[in-house]
Amino acid sequence: MPLPDEQIYPHATGAAEALVAKHQEPQPLVFYAGWFCPYVQRAWIALEEKGIPYQYKEVNPYKKEAHFLAINPKGLVPALEYGGHALYESLIICEFFEDAFPAHTPHLLPTDPVQRARARMAIDQISKTLVPTFQRLLPAADPEAQRTAREAAYSALRAFAAGIKGPWYLGEEFSLVDVAIAPWIVRDYIITENRGYKRAEVGAAWEAYAGRLEKRESVVNTSSLREHMAPIYGRYLRDEAQSEAARAIREGRAIP
Incomplete structure (x- = not known):
C-alpha cells in the first residue's frame, strides 16, 4: 500500500x-x-x-x-x-x-573524448552495480541476508573506489561521476544505522571520498533533514515499498 x-x-x-x-x-x-x-x-x-x-x-x-x-x-x-x-x-x-547550456561552467563531463568515455563507464558502474547493491541491502532484514548483501555492497564499492583519482573521482575536477553517486552517499546513514554498513570497511580511499562529497556545497544545499526521510525509507527497510525500484528488486529485474 x-x-x-x-x-x-x-x-x-x-x-x-x-x-x-x-x-x-x-x-x-x-x-x-x-x-x-x-x-x-x-x-x-x-x-x-x-x-x-x-x-x-x-x-x-x-x-x-x-x-x-x-x-x-x-x-x-x-x-x-x-x-x-x-x-x-x-x-x-x-x-x-x-x-x-555550454556557457554555464563548470562542465561536468570532460571535453577529451577518451576521458568522457571513461566518465560514462564509471557512471554505468554506478547505475548497474552500486545503486542496486544499496537497494538490495535496504530490505535485507534476516542477519544472513544482511551479511550477504552487505558484502556485495562492499565488493562493488571497493571496485569503484579503485578508480578514484582524488579529490574527486576523475581527479581535480568535480564531474558527473560524483553527481551520479552523491545522493546514495548522503543516504548511506540509513544502511549504517540499520544494516551494519561501515564506510571504513570499504577502505580509506572510499571513506575520504564519501566524506568530501557529502560536504560539497551543492550536495548539502539539495539535502533535506534526515528525520523526514525516516517514514519513506522505513518502508524499504520493512520491504513494503512499492516504487519501481522496489518492485524490480523483488522480481529480479534490472532497476529502472
Whole structure:
C-alpha cells in the first residue's frame, strides 16, 4: 500500500527548503522534483553546480497534477519542461544540461573524448552495480541476508573506489561521476544505522571520498533533514515499498 500522504513531508526542509525558496520565479526551464528522491537530487546538484536558472516545482507522488502527467506520461521525477518539450531520466537530464547550456561552467563531463568515455563507464558502474547493491541491502532484514548483501555492497564499492583519482573521482575536477553517486552517499546513514554498513570497511580511499562529497556545497544545499526521510525509507527497510525500484528488486529485474 502507498504510504499515506500525511506521513510524507510535503516539501523540502533545511538547506534544501531555503534553496527551493530561491527558485520559485518562472524560468524557461521548469524542474519537476520530489525532495526525497535520490534521482531528483542528481539533477538538482547538476543544476546548482552549473548555475542554470530554473523554476522548482514539487510533485506530490500520489496526487500528480494533470499538466505534469500530460507532458510526462511516465509520471516520474525528475523531469524538465523546456522549450515546450518534456525530458526525464536523471542521467539523461544531467547530460542535457551539458549540451543545452555550454556557457554555464563548470562542465561536468570532460571535453577529451577518451576521458568522457571513461566518465560514462564509471557512471554505468554506478547505475548497474552500486545503486542496486544499496537497494538490495535496504530490505535485507534476516542477519544472513544482511551479511550477504552487505558484502556485495562492499565488493562493488571497493571496485569503484579503485578508480578514484582524488579529490574527486576523475581527479581535480568535480564531474558527473560524483553527481551520479552523491545522493546514495548522503543516504548511506540509513544502511549504517540499520544494516551494519561501515564506510571504513570499504577502505580509506572510499571513506575520504564519501566524506568530501557529502560536504560539497551543492550536495548539502539539495539535502533535506534526515528525520523526514525516516517514514519513506522505513518502508524499504520493512520491504513494503512499492516504487519501481522496489518492485524490480523483488522480481529480479534490472532497476529502472
